[in-house]
Amino acid sequence: xxxxxxxxxxxxxxxxxxxxxxxxxxxxxxxxxxxxxxxxxxxxxxxxxxxxxxxxxxxxxxxxxxxxxxxxxxxxxxxxxxxxxxxxxxxxxxxxxxxxxxxxxxxxxxxxxxxxxxxxxxxxxxxxxxxxxxxxxxxxxxxxxxxxxxxxxxxxxxxxxxxxxxxxxxxxxxxxxxxxxxxxxxxxxxxxxxxxxxxxxxxxxxxxxxxxxxxxxxxxxxxxxxxxxxxxxxxxxxxxxxxxxxxxxxxxxxxxxxxxxxxxxxxx
Amino acid sequence: xxxxxxxxxxxxxxxxxxxxxxxxxxxxxxxxxxxxxxxxxxxxxxxxxxxxxxxxxxxxxxxxxxxxxxxxxxxxxxxxxxxxxxxxxxxxxxxxxxxxxxxxxxxxxxxxxxxxxxxxxxxxxxxxxxxxxxxxxxxxxxxxxxxxxxxxxxxxxxxxxxxxxxxxxxxxxxxxxxxxxxxxxxxxxxxxxxxxxxxxxxxxxxxxxxxxxxxxxxxxxxxxxxxxxxxxxxxxxxxxxxxxx
Numbered sequence: 001x002x003x004x005x006x007x008x009x010x011x012x013x014x015x016x017x018x019x020x021x022x023x024x025x026x027x028x029x030x031x032x033x034x035x036x037x038x039x040x041x042x043x044x045x046x047x048x049x050x051x052x053x054x055x056x057x058x059x060x061x062x063x064x065x066x067x068x069x070x071x072x073x074x075x076x077x078x079x080x081x082x083x084x085x086x087x088x089x090x091x092x093x094x095x096x097x098x099x100x101x102x103x104x105x106x107x108x109x110x111x112x113x114x115x116x117x118x119x120x121x122x123x124x125x126x127x128x129x130x131x132x133x134x135x136x137x138x139x140x141x142x143x144x145x146x147x148x149x150x151x152x153x154x155x156x157x158x159x160x161x162x163x164x165x166x167x168x169x170x171x172x173x174x175x176x177x178x179x180x181x182x183x184x185x186x187x188x189x190x191x192x193x194x195x196x197x198x199x200x201x202x203x204x205x206x207x208x209x210x211x212x213x214x215x216x217x218x219x220x221x222x223x224x225x226x227x228x229x230x231x232x233x234x235x236x237x238x239x240x241x242x243x244x245x246x247x248x249x250x251x252x253x254x255x256x257x258x259x260x261x262x263x264x265x266x267x268x
Numbered sequence: 269x270x271x272x273x274x275x276x277x278x279x280x281x282x283x284x285x286x287x288x289x290x291x292x293x294x295x296x297x298x299x300x301x302x303x304x305x306x307x308x309x310x311x312x313x314x315x316x317x318x319x320x321x322x323x324x325x326x327x328x329x330x331x332x333x334x335x336x337x338x339x340x341x342x343x344x345x346x347x348x349x350x351x352x353x354x355x356x357x358x359x360x361x362x363x364x365x366x367x368x369x370x371x372x373x374x375x376x377x378x379x380x381x382x383x384x385x386x387x388x389x390x391x392x393x394x395x396x397x398x399x400x401x402x403x404x405x406x407x408x409x410x411x412x413x414x415x416x417x418x419x420x421x422x423x424x425x426x427x428x429x430x431x432x433x434x435x436x437x438x439x440x441x442x443x444x445x446x447x448x449x450x451x452x453x454x455x456x457x458x459x460x461x462x463x464x465x466x467x468x469x470x471x472x473x474x475x476x477x478x479x480x481x482x483x484x485x486x487x488x489x490x491x492x493x494x495x496x497x498x499x500x501x502x503x504x505x506x507x508x509x510x511x512x513x
Contacts, residue, residue, distance in 0.1 A: 037438035038409070156307070185306035186463060190507035212438060215509035242512050254511075256443040260466035261511040265493050 001067075003028050003174055003206050004049065004086070008061035009071075011044050011053065011230075018057070019044050019230045028173060031200060031207040033221030033238070035214060037253075041230040042210050046176050049208075050086060051078040066173065083110055083170035084117060091179035093159035097151040103162050104147030107131050110169035117170075134165040139195055157188035161195065168199065174206040175199075181216060193220055214257040218242055226250045270294045270333065271427050271457055272318055272348065277327035279313060287313045288324070289481045295427060300458040302468030302489060304504070305478035311461045314478070315431050318459065320344050332426075346376055349420035353432035355412030359404040365390075365415055366400040372423045389418035393448060410441035417448070428452065431461045446470050465508060469493060477501045 002025040011019035019041040026032055034042045048059045051070050063070040066085045070078055090096040098106055111130050115122045122130070135143035138161040151159055160180060167175060177196065181189040197220055200207045211217050217224060218238050225235045226247065234247040245251045272295040279288040288310045295301050295318075305311045316322045317329055320336055329336040331344040349372070352358040359368055369389055370382045386400050393414040404412055413433060420428055430449070434442040449458060449471055462468050468475060468489065475489040477498065485498040496502045 037440065186465075187306060187503060187507040190509070193509070213509070214439070215511050218512050219509050239512060253439060256439045257511055259443060260446075260470060263469035264466050264508065264510070265469070265490070 002026065002064070003030075003066060004208070005064050006045075006049070006062065007064075009045065009048060009063055010060050011041070011048055012058050012060070013056055017230060019048070021061070022227075022232050024225050024232065024235065026174065026206045026208060028206055029200075029204050031209065031220065031222045033217035033224045034208060034210045034227060035212065035217050035224055035253075036227035037212055039229075040227040042227050043178055045227070046088065046178050046208065046210055049176065050082055050088060051075065052082075052088075080117070083113060083167075083172060085172060086174040086176060087167035087170060087172040088176040088178065089160070089163050089167045089180045092183050093156065093163045094151060094183075096163050097159060099151055101150070102147065103149055103151065103154070104131055107134055107147070107162065107166055107169065110166050114170045130169075134169050135162070137168065137199070138162070138165045140165075155188070156184055157191060160184060160188075160192055164192075164195065164199070168203075172205070174208065176208045176210070178210045179212070180209075182211070182213065189216070196220060214242075214254065215261065226253070269297050270330070271297055272332075272459070273328075273330040274314070274317065274324075275328045275330065277317060277324040277329070279310075279317060279322065279324050287481050288317070291327075291481075291483055293476055293483065293486065295457060295459055296474075297426070297457055299474050300453055300460065300472040301474045301476065302472030303459065303461045303476045303478060304463065304465055304468055306463055306504075308480070309478040310481040311478050312431055315350075315429055315459070315461050318429055319348060319350055342376070346378070346423050347425060348427040348429055349423055349425040351413070351416050351420050351428060351430040351433045354436050355409055355416055356404075356436075358416050359412055359419075361404050364401055364403055365418075368404075368415060369400070369419050369422050372419060376423055378423060385422050389422045392421050392452070393418045408441070409437055410445060413437065413441075413445060414448070417452070421452070425456060427457050427459060429459045429461075432463070433460070434467055435462065435464060442467070465493070465504065477504070 005025040006022055009022040010017060022045055036042045047053050049063055053059055059071050061071060065081050068081055108127055131147055132143045135146060140146050140161050146154055146158060181192050184192060209217060209221050221238055224238055224241045225232045228249040234250045242254060245254050274291050274293050277288055277291045280286045303311045317324055320341055331340055331347055334340045336344055366386055369386045373380055373382055387397055390397060390399055395414055434445050460468055460472055472489055475492050476483055477485040479500045485492060485501045496505055
């Protein structure tokens with residue numbers, strides 16, 4: 001059974017169609033890469049999956065998350081799905097985290113929320129243990145120091161790890177990662193990708209990985225959906241799309257990526 | 269001939285925090301130079317020193333063989349021109365493209381026919397003459413970066429200092445700008461600062477690798493990519509995501 005399925009998902013701003021007729025589905029453990037250039041509609045699609053579109057944008061069609069319809073439902077009915085079924089990690093952890101709260105206080109929010117949903121009370125001691133466990137899960141050294149720090153006091157890689165820990169704190173079945181490594185240095189990017197790969201594998205999560213960076217997507221996804229001008233122009237397994245792209249847009253995109261990759265020479 | 273050089277340069281913003289340590293390098297005419305490193309490695313600060321926007325605490329910056337100081341700064345400003353990373357913030361949104369492009373002519377006191385120079389610069393970056401009357405908001409990110417490059421070219425510099433000039437752009441736009449930089453390299457020398465080794469490999473035959481304010485490896489780009497000598501360079505290369513074959 002699909003964990004996530006979209007059928008004819010369209011997004012409009014007034015009479016303007018920004019995303020049109022998007023179909024894809026994800027089963028537990030699946031890894032789908034959503035690739036495309038700026039303005040192709042990939043981030044809007046991700047926001048629509050969680051009912052998070054900004055005011056003025058209207059989604060139509062069907063998005064089913066763990067069997068529940070998202071489109072057309074009031075926010076209070078979608079809210080329990082967020083975090084518990086699907087959680088999201090955004091591109092810029094500086095913008096995603098509150099600069100005025102310690103990382104520990106921010107991490108406590110989803111942990112308390114999950115406990116409340118399960119009807120459990122958390123003592124201060126339990127909460128602290130769970131926060132430390134959440135940071136250890138994303139391979140943060142010295143979790144006590146990081147919990148006491150504000151976002152500006154830790155590195156970009158640590159901020160993104162905390163954002164991933166917050167997303168996973170409600171034990172979701174699906175992780176939506178929107179350009180999660182774009183703002184990071186290349187070696188930090190490699191560490192965060194390895195972390196996501198491990199978490200998805202060990203915990204059986206489904207992953208929707210959104211990026212304009214084709215080599216990054218090729219490294220973490222099993223299937224790819226290519227978006228251009230609000231439409232999915234091609235979908236298939238990573239190896240097939242990268243070796244024999246059919247859509248002209250995909251061919252041009254992969255040719256541009258291949259050219260840069262070739263400039264690096266033989267792989268080590 | 270060395271167009272630009274740093275000799276044993278040290279630089280820090282405050283006491284005790286060294287951003288650049290004992291940095292020496294030389295930019296040779298016709299030999300594009302790439303400077304690669306991660307955030308905080310000092311590569312953008314190095315570019316500021318080459319531009320004359322900051323002065324080293326010790327060591328020297330040489331421009332066309334002359335030490336860079338107040339007496340040589342005016343000539344240096346014509347000699348080198350910058351292109352910055354973000355085409356959305358590096359252009360004044362209130363100005364037309366014509367005003368943006370003629371600003372360096374005015375600031376540098378260059379006696380030239382402004383209209384002819386604007387048309388020449390637009391042509392060099394493959395934009396139509398009609399672009400001159402429009403404002404930055406009318407252009408895409410890639411087109412804005414072409415305008416920023418045209419602004420740099422209008423002073424007819426010998427060296428273009430580009431700080432991550434394509435990293436804010438989409439893949440296909442990035443590819444077309446790499447083509448543009450390659451074409452411009454026929455007439456001037458490019459110093460390209462980037463964390464993206466693939467872009468540097470496509471444009472620069474010489475490479476400097478920086479880590480924590482020091483140059484840890486320098487030499488022909490191909491040679492460094494094929495056989496990196498320093499552990500940091502090896503780690504950088506191993507971290508690069510690659511396309512499946």
